[in-house]
Amino acid sequence: MKNxxxxxxxxxxxxxxILPVQYSFGGNKDRSGQAGATELLINxxxxxxxxxxAGSSTVTGMEAIYGNVGGxxxxxxxxxxxxxxxxxxxxxxxxxxxGLASKAGESGAFGLSIMSMNFGVLDRTxxxxxxxxxxxxxxxxxxxxxxxxxxxxxxxxxxxxxKIISESVADxxxxxxxxxxxxQYIAGANDNFKLGVSIKNLGTPMRFSGDGLxxxxxxxxxxxxxxxxxxxxxxxxxxxxxxxxxxxxxFLIGADSRFTLAGTFVSNSFTNDQYVLGGEFSMRNIVxxxxxxxxxxxxxxxxxxxxxKGFSGGFTVQVPLDKEKGTNIGIDYSFxxxxxxxxxxxIGVRLTL
Numbered sequence: 001m002k003n004x005x006x007x008x009x010x011x012x013x014x015x016x017x018i019l020p021v022q023y024s025f026g027g028n029k030d031r032s033g034q035a036g037a038t039e040l041l042i043n044x045x046x047x048x049x050x051x052x053x054a055g056s057s058t059v060t061g062m063e064a065i066y067g068n069v070g071g072x073x074x075x076x077x078x079x080x081x082x083x084x085x086x087x088x089x090x091x092x093x094x095x096x097x098x099g100l101a102s103k104a105g106e107s108g109a110f111g112l113s114i115m116s117m118n119f120g121v122l123d124r125t126x127x128x129x130x131x132x133x134x135x136x137x138x139x140x141x142x143x144x145x146x147x148x149x150x151x152x153x154x155x156x157x158x159x160x161x162x163k164i165i166s167e168s169v170a171d172x173x174x175x176x177x178x179x180x181x182x183x184q185y186i187a188g189a190n191d192n193f194k195l196g197v198s199i200k201n202l203g204t205p206m207r208f209s210g211d212g213l214x215x216x217x218x219x220x221x222x223x224x225x226x227x228x229x230x231x232x233x234x235x236x237x238x239x240x241x242x243x244x245x246x247x248x249x250x251f252l253i254g255a256d257s258r259f260t261l262a263g264t265f266v267s268n269s270f271t272n273d274q275y276v277l278g279g280e281f282s283m284r285n286i287v288x289x290x291x292x293x294x295x296x297x298x299x300x301x302x303x304x305x306x307x308x309k310g311f312s313g314g315f316t317v318q319v320p321l322d323k324e325k326g327t328n329i330g331i332d333y334s335f336x337x338x339x340x341x342x343x344x345x346x347i348g349v350r351l352t353l
Contacts, residue, residue: 035270036237037165037176039141040201043067044097044115046083046332046346050314051278052292054262056246057184057196061352062101065111065147068198068244069159070184072149075101075109076326076352083332083348087117088341094118097348101147109159111147116140124170137170147180158183163203165239171212178203178239192250196264199243205236243267256284272296272306288316290334309337318350327353 043049045063056068061079064071078100085095099113117140124134143166149159161180167173182198213232248262259281266274278292291313298304318330329351336344 034238035240036174036206037167037201037239039115039117040143040163040165040178041240041242041268042085042087042095042115042117044083044085044095044113044346045081045099046085046314046334046348047081047290047316047350049336049344049346050290050292050312050316050332050334051262051280052276052294052312052336054246054264054276054278054292055248055260055280056182056198056244056262056264057194058246058248058250058260058262059196062099062111062113062350064149064159064182065099065101065113065145065161068182068184068196068246069111069147069149069161069180070157070182070196070198072101072109072111072147072159073107073151073157074184075103075111075149078102078353079351081332081348081350083346086345088338089343089345090341092120094120099145104148107151109149111145111149111161113145113147115143115145117142139169140167142166145180155186156183157186163201165203165206167206167208169212172208172210172234174206174208176203176206176239182244190250190252192252194246194248194250194262196246196248197244199241201239201241203239205238207236208234238270240271241269258282272298278312285328286318286320288318290314290316307338309339312336314346316350321353325353 043053043066045066048055048059048063048067053067059067060071060074062081080100083097087093087095095115095117097115101109101111104110119139121136121138123132124137126134144164145161147159147161149157151157159182163178165176178201180200185195187193213234244264244266246264248260251259253259261279264276274294274296276292276294280288280290282288293310294308295310296306299306314334316330316332318328321327321329332348332350334346338344
């Protein structure tokens with residue numbers, strides 16, 4: 001009876017996550033470039049990006065807010081992190097991310113994460129000043145994520161994320177709201193088999209508005225005083241919805257070391273589907289090494305516009321604060337190879353209490 005209860009909840013949660021897909025995933029690679037807010041697809045964290053986000057079935061704690069919110073329910077106490085990303089090194093694009101997760105009661109957990117993308121100060125050009133002299137502006141992209149997850153049993157964990165999206169330049173901006181949902185199922189004698197399903201970025205279309213989309217109009221034969229403001233209506237754009245299905249398995253080595261093999265199938269609504277395979281070796285939970293590879297169709301074609309070349313790697317070094325309680329502080333680093341701009345580098349600090 002107990003197993004039937006678990007299976008029923010698992011089927012219900014999987015259906016809850018997958019059913020909305022039919023309304024959101026009508027796209028294919030021919031729709032590439034037609035979605036907006038693609039910063040939602042950037043993993044801002046150094047730990048999980050070190051193996052290409054292959055661990056959607058294994059991620060826990062604060063980074064689960066991005067990877068698979070079901071893993072947030074496995075937060076043991078308090079988990080906080082801060083990460084700096086040098087996104088496309090030669091392009092001078094910086095990402096700053098902060099996140100925290102806290103246990104709430106016996107089976108729940110709350111989480112918050114903020115990602116800010118900075119493009120630096122850019123020269124403003126106009127039709128009257130196409131080269132220089134138009135001043136400068138600083139584009140800004142900010143995502144705020146509020147998450148809650150709950151353990152329905154020792155094996156089944158699910159959660160949901162509310163995303164607040166803001167994109168702005170000096171005289172135009174767009175705001176939107178989206179949700180993520182995810183579950184993780186853990187089985188095996190040592191809880192070493194893991195399944196994860198998550199759906200991301202389900203939300204309403206966004207549209208830019210502001211003074212930058214307005215101009216002065218004049219009636220024929222009238223003076224400047226009779227002019228009036230006219231506003232162009234920008235086209236709406238969809239959010240880049242995504243479905244992830246992942247598997248993971250922990251190979252235990254001795255009493256306190258392990259090797260985890262994980263893979264994730266990524267279904268993108270506006271670009272090619274992706275297949276991610278990665279491995280993580282943990283030695284006494286002090287040193288962790290990661291590597292992963294992301295494949296998508298036609299990625300070796302010269303005409304392919306895919307940013308990533310496939311390889312990713314990273315490591316974690318953490319110092320135990322209290323071995324009995326499992327608290328520690330650590331430094332994470334990851335690298336992702338790209339076709340140009342010298343790759344993506346991430347470095348972060350993580351505190352677990």
